[in-house]
Amino acid sequence: MNIEELKSVASAIVAKQKGVLAADESNPTIKKRFASIQVESTEENRRRYREILFTTGGIERHVGGVILFDETLRQSTRDGIPFPQLLSSRGIIPGIKVDQGAKALALHPGDKVTEGLDGLRERLAEYKQLGAQFAKWRAVIEIDERDIPSPFGIRANAHALARYAALCQEAGLVPIVEPEVLMDGAHSIERCEVVTAQALQAVFAELDAHRVLFEGMLLKPNMVIAGKKCAQQASVLEVAAATLRCLRRYVPAAVPGIVFLSGGQSAEDATDHLNAMNAMGPQPWGVSFSYGRALQAPVLAAWQGQEDNVAAAQKALLNRCHLNGLARAGKYAHTMEGAA
Ligand code: 13P
Numbered sequence: 318m319n320i321e322e323l324k325s326v327a328s329a330i331v332a333k334q335k336g337v338l339a340a341d342e343s344n345p346t347i348k349k350r351f352a353s354i355q356v357e358s359t360e361e362n363r364r365r366y367r368e369i370l371f372t373t374g375g376i377e378r379h380v381g382g383v384i385l386f387d388e389t390l391r392q393s394t395r396d397g398i399p400f401p402q403l404l405s406s407r408g409i410i411p412g413i414k415v416d417q418g419a420k421a422l423a424l425h426p427g428d429k430v431t432e433g434l435d436g437l438r439e440r441l442a443e444y445k446q447l448g449a450q451f452a453k454w455r456a457v458i459e460i461d462e463r464d465i466p467s468p469f470g471i472r473a474n475a476h477a478l479a480r481y482a483a484l485c486q487e488a489g490l491v492p493i494v495e496p497e498v499l500m501d502g503a504h505s506i507e508r509c510e511v512v513t514a515q516a517l518q519a520v521f522a523e524l525d526a527h528r529v530l531f532e533g534m535l536l537k538p539n540m541v542i543a544g545k546k547c548a549q550q551a552s553v554l555e556v557a558a559a560t561l562r563c564l565r566r567y568v569p570a571a572v573p574g575i576v577f578l579s580g581g582q583s584a585e586d587a588t589d590h591l592n593a594m595n596a597m598g599p600q601p602w603g604v605s606f607s608y609g610r611a612l613q614a615p616v617l618a619a620w621q622g623q624e625d626n627v628a629a630a631q632k633a634l635l636n637r638c639h640l641n642g643l644a645r646a647g648k649y650a651h652t653m654e655g656a657a
Contacts, residue, residue: 319489323533324573326450327491328603330410330535331574334642335381337493337607339578340370341414341453343386350613356622364392369620370613371403373631379642382410384453384493384607390444401448412451412493413444415481419457428470429457431477434484441488451491453537454481458498460512460544471519479523486533493576493607495537496520500580502544506551510541510559517567531571537607538564539580540590553586557593561600570601577604579611584637585654587611588644595647605645612637 330337342350347366348358356362367389383404390413393399401411417433431454441452456474458466478494485492496516498509517538524531541559543550551559564575579587587608594604606612615637620630643649 320530320533322489323486323491323530326410327533327535327573330381330451330491331576331603331605332381334646335379336605336641336645337382337384337412337576338370338376338380338612338638339384339453339607339609340367340389340613341384341386341412342609343414343418344388347386350617351622354617354621360388362622363388366620367392367400368394369627369630370616370634371400373634375635376638377407377409379638379645380409382412382451384412384414385449386414390447390449399448405448410450411448412453413449414455415440415444415452416454419455422470422473425467425470427459427461427465428467428473429459430470430473431456434477434480437481437484438488441484441490445488445490449490451493451535452481452485453493453495454478455495455497455537458496458512458516460498460502460504460508466512466516468515471515472523475516475519475523478520479527479529482524482529482534483527486530491533491535492529493535493537494520494524495578497537497578497580498539500539500542500545500582503546504544505547505549506541506543506555506559509539509543510563513539513541513563514567517563521567521569531569532573534572535574535576536568536572536602537576537578540577540582542580542582542590545581553589553593556590557597560590561594561597565601568602572602574603574605576607579606579608582611584611584614585651588637588640588649589651591641592644592647592649595645598647603645606641608641612641
């Protein structure tokens with residue numbers, strides 16, 4: 318592994334005013350997203366949609382990296398330019414989702430563990446050849462009223478994340494380590510903070526045990542936020558303060574960047590929360606975004622699968638990238654919404 322290369326790729330992804338566009342929906346997930354706008358999930362529709370995202374002019378100012386799905390990494394523009402090559406030529410670093418999804422953890426009802434470690438070394442070598450410079454693995458941690466997640470569920474996920482991260486660094490790819498505590502459910506923000514703290518503590522202990530270089534990775538956590546069904550929703554400043562408190566306790570300062578997932582927050586909430594955390598800075602690490610839905614929901618809504626709407630869809634993407642780029646610097650204001 319080339320340590321300097323890992324460090325420089327990790328830092329470039331979260332450079333000033335930049336974050337990550339998560340466009341790595343698996344085929345079942347993109348099918349759901351397309352169904353919401355009555356678009357059929359064919360290989361060509363998926364290709365065309367990703368082409369619309371990746372050819373949007375100006376996003377390179379705010380997007381340091383894009384996470385792709387296996388199929389997308391192998392697809393090309395209409396003119397035959399492979400997507401990884403297109404992105405690289407625009408100064409955007411291509412990345413790849415390498416996990417194979419969360420499955421029930423045996424003998425632990427209610428806990429899930431992410432699969433995809435078998436054969437990962439060989440897959441990473443191929444992804445690197447195809448142009449990927451970083452990777453992503455998502456662990457899914459659900460909260461419910463019973464004792465879920467269990468301590469063992471958290472440990473199993475942390476262990477898998479660390480094995481993945483070590484394999485990535487060995488292969489010369491920057492690992493994005495994503496332990497996602499879901500915001501589904503009715504739990505309080507306090508419960509989310511406790512579980513997020515347990516997850517981060519376990520993840521960094523395992524990363525350290527697996528000899529993962531913190532300088533050459535990025536963390537993709539959830540924000541500390543009440544469950545969607547909780548009647549008591551916290552304010553923007555409360556979410557920002559709780560999230561920072563938790564991260565400052567458990568994430569080493571050697572990690573160059575924290576890139577949040579949006580997890581089902583509205584596009585505006587995700588931007589608002591990110592902005593508040595940066596406005597409370599400086600923080601020990603870059604604090605940025607790696608949003609899927611919070612960047613793409615307005616794009617899908619504008620596109621509707623119609624070629625006539627491509628310009629509007631691209632405008633919607635550029636607008637969200639621009640606002641999140643400002644939020645990454647703590648310079649976003651709610652009044653900017655609707656200005657575009
Ligand atoms: P969301 O921002 O839609 O949560 O997606 C980010 C992601 O990559 C989840 O793995």
